[in-house]
Amino acid sequence: MTKPLWAPWRLEYIQTADEQDVCLFCNAVESHDDEAALVVLRAAHSVVLVNKFPYASGHLMVAPRRHVGDFAELRDDEALEVHRLAAQGIGALRQMYEPQGYNLGWNLGRVAGAGVVDHVHLHVVPRWNGDTNFMPVLADVKVIPEHLLETRRRLAEAWPP
């Protein structure tokens, strides 16, 4: 059995994400500062971000540019591009970290762990054997072995053509 990753800082995020005035993903789409918005890549219909509250180093999110909260309302061009970008993200992560596996997932609804419920997004989380052991013992201490800006820069550079 694979143990679920335990990332208590995610709870803080989930509890506060709804209190933000601006949608995280729309903000990234509209931002002109890739570093500030942690944007790795912008494509025609979607955008790739580094997760500010990662489960692991290299935790990416791919979101449609359009503010859409209903998974069923994704257009074909959006759904296709989001998945193609996830596949490219795996390519970049493989180059950077050589993970032993990946979790890809859509968290739909608060109860399913979504921090932002009204703008759907696909998580790409690299996994290693024993990575649950990296997780913090103290509830308010994050142990992420790489700075987010560094992750963003390296991913952008490693992104396959």
Ligand SMILES: [Zn+2]
């Ligand atoms: Zn949005």
